[in-house]
Amino acid sequence: MSARNSSTRTIRGEKNLQEITTAHPDGIGGSPLRPDGTLKVKGEFAYSSDLWHEDMLWGMALRSPHSHAKILSIDTTEALTQPGVYAVLTHEDIPGSKYYGLEIQDQPALAFGKVRYHGEAVAIVAADHPETARRALAKIKVEYEVLPPITTEEQCLDPETHGYVHEPHEYRGHASGNIVHSQKVVSGLGVNEDVRAMADVVVVGEYEVGMQDQAFLGPESGLAVPAEDGGIDLYIATQWLHVDREQVAPVLGLPENKVRLTLAGVGGAFGGREDLSMQIHACLLAQRTGKPVKIVYSREESFFGHVHRHPAKMRYEHGATRDGKLVYMDARIVLDGGAYASASPAVVGNASSLSVGPYEIPNVNVLAIALYSNNPSCGAMRGFGAVQACFAYETQLDRLAAKLGMDPVELRQLNAVSQGSHLPTGQVIDAPAPVAELLQKVKDLPLPPALDTTHLDIRELPGALSNTSHGEGIVRGVGYAVGLKNVGFSEGFDDYSTARVRLEVIGGEPVAMVHTAMAEVGQGGVTVHGQIARTELGVERVTIHPANTEVGSAGSTSASRQTYMTGGAVKLAAEAVRNELFNLGRSRYGWTYNDLSLIGGKVVSASAGVLISMVDLLGDQAIDLTREHHHRPTVPFDKETGQGFGHVQYTFCAHRAVVDVDVELGLVKVVELAAAQDVGKALNPLSVIGQIQGGSTQGLGLAVMEEIITRDGKVRNPSFTDYLIPTILDTPPQPVEILELADPNAPYGLRGVGEAPTLSSTPAIVSAIRAATGLALNRVPVRPEHITGT
Amino acid sequence: MEFLRPATWDEALAAKAENPSALPISGGTDVMVELNFDRHRPGALLDLNRITELTTWESGTYEGQEGEVIRLGSAVPYARITKELSGPLQGLSIAGNTVGSPQIRNRGSVGGNLGGASPAGDAHPALLAAGKDVFVEAESVRGTRLIAIDDFYVGVKRNSLEPDELIRAIRIPVADGPQQFSKIGTRNAMVIAVCAFGFALHPKNGTVGTGIGSAAPTPRRAAEAEQFLADELASRGLWESGGLIGPAAVQRFGELVSAAASPIDDVRGSAAYRRHALAVMARRTLTWTWNEYTQSLRSAAA
């Protein structure tokens, strides 16, 4: 690691439950280079936007300029007559179901009757050139009757006065009023006057989290190719091939086996590709024209083409004893889900069940709801539900510490969960939960040196090259935070993964091929699959088959689950292949050894030594096996009490942020952002550090700059000019401490890493800004105006 | 779309005369964005990149301008201004160093900034502060016209160029005293100004220069603030003594700068914040330049 991002790594191998017998430098525990890494850095990687097909057309969507309006009429005549235009489609042209959706099918593939958010697709065009398509869009006449948008919590919760986003008879989920989903969690005695009376100290706060965007760099894109059998082959950048297919096929009026998906190069996802974007549109146009159709969003369209992080308004109340023991917590979390359901139910599930954070609190009462509104749809984004709650509870813990006159880290440690703790859902944490230790790790790291005012490098100051300060107005602050995140899909969902592993001799060498439908979105999954195959099969060469729907589902690349779930499936399949190989030897040579392993391309018995090379044993035979990996089952949370074994695994990360704030101008420079995380087992330590630093940086963005700003439901900053994400000058050195305390339920004892760092980095940074300014700062992102009070 | 690529300046002027609606393209860092966003569909692009003299600068004396002047070719990129002209064009070079990222600074130019005339353009406050005798050299087949910088900005993204004119160069007096530039952005690089401030001391004629960016429909000067400070410096003999300006006068200067702006609330920041930040930047840049000035006085005396 470079000096700028110097990282330390603490290995706690003695606690690993699983012995890894086969050592290979590029096996698990190593950090082999990514197969896609160099290509990406050199700009040679083929992304979905680079797809090309002879004779292909370009698809484009006409989008609503209103956040809420009736569609009175759509006239496509003029657009259709333009030379070069092959098709102009509206909802009337949809052969199958008109709706789709991840959990609740409430979103029209093309709007009809009404548009419910700014940017909703109304019509689509296929033309021989993007410019032709753009011109055709301009010729489609849509008559709207603009309706008052329903955008605030007050409006949403009073449908009698302000109306419904979806009329009650249109509901496809469990919605009522303008509420998509709600979840209560009650534990202990709940929260009532008697419980309140047990607390010596109470803090109450209201908190707000703005609408963050995933801001992946590769815009939504894909290519739909009509096939001879009447089906469609779709090449697509997504997070979950099979669930895309499940949603696309019914709209096309095709059986699922006629819709075949292959993963194209994905330029980042962060949850923003869990929902469909251009998939259905490209397929509809390809179906209609009989020609391949490519769609690539522009950056602006991308802001309308995917869901965002739910903005949240939260009221939190904590009571504690004089010596700092938490007595109760009451929370109300209101998430704005926007026009369509997307992942709102799961987001509510996480927000409510993880709302307490990694703390033992005997009495809890929580309500989380997601609203339907005419704001942009919100859904999955890294850490969903848990990110919003973490900002609130960590701010509360800071305020409680201040009120008690306690050290904020010590207060957290005093109340931290550990293995065996009960969460308010009744679920017992049955794996290591080193929360207090993680906090200690970041606290014990040496602090970065104080600002050197004699040798100023203005790039190190708030404002940097903008030259706003030569040391004036700058105050340093330090803040801490820790979070609680789940791994995998929850609440009874069986998000299994499938892997196929094939072992054969190619060119005189044993070669393993790994075939899954896992979406590599930049997380390093394909690298890890290679490592697992090398470790389990003792081979050098591993090829990764393109991800497609020819093999079973791999579930989503989200919820920090892919290494756990699909990595686990690869492990199972590789183990099955290995056993098959041993059986081959047993039947052919009558081996009776029970101490066999595969090392360096050879079958080795611990007692008898090398038995045979894999090449000789396999000959021209191939072993080709497919396995599914299911995590342990979970159950839905009880609607009224939130009780239930709802989550697969828990994960924890702690941060210490050091900031310099120009208190006169309200500008912030994060000086250092240290993290400590328990990853169970670092299958690829370099990737793990990358995930932690990347996740922390996304949390930094939420803390100080990233927000989609709307007025009356209309997005005002759909561009990278005004939706700001951190640059390298905003991104500080990030020392990372890694703990490896194995989870006995997980493959190799590993713990999903991708999301936990996104939770606590935001509150840690804001806590540091508070320390520097003495301000309350109950809303993120913190803007300069919030600091200067202007 | 037509793409015109004149090889010489005269050809460029002829092409512009013939095709007044042709959009000049220099570094392209504004033009290409506008095209990609589909905000502009010009009938023709007039590429100035083959005309080498636009990327050169020279120093000399010119009628109507006192002392030595830098004649800055319209297409000299910011990176070169910062590298080659940080002394004579101190304010502009600091401003140029705040523009975008290294890639943008390697391509973007002052001519392009003036051509776009965005109120958020970072060159403008520095040019205004550099003096009232900064001139934009506008040329057409009809001849050369010198446009005083104060007359150049006429509205939101509008300048006083005639349709057949191109910017050949900008004539900027060599700094005769310290100059500074400051800008606010909500991230630490690659950011459009929420507001910006340029400041220059002109000890030779006992004036000071200011320029406000992103806080009014056009870049503008804080005339009252300039007058106040010039009077203060003169009446108290501070130019000669190099004495402290004192907090009251510094404060007043900041207030007057802030009062000269007419900002709006938008997604980048509130009007109130812009006013506040302008006052802070005005105080700070005045302090920095005055310290530098008094140090130079002292070292000259030593």
Ligand SMILES: Cc1cc2nc3c(=O)[nH]c(=O)nc-3n(C[C@H](O)[C@H](O)[C@H](O)COP(=O)(O)OP(=O)(O)OC[C@H]3O[C@@H](n4cnc5c(N)ncnc54)[C@H](O)[C@@H]3O)c2cc1C
């Ligand atoms: C990522 C990014 C970041 C940016 N950051 C900043 C920033 O921080 N600060 C800032 O001020 N700007 C910024 N910009 C905008 C841009 O870089 C500047 O305005 C730059 O000065 C434009 O110069 P150019 O040579 O690239 O102009 P071009 O794009 O070539 O032209 C800009 C305009 O000037 C006209 N023009 C160009 N040359 C002439 C000429 N000789 N005569 C007449 N008209 C002419 C063009 O027709 C056009 O209208 C940024 C742009 C990008 C893409």
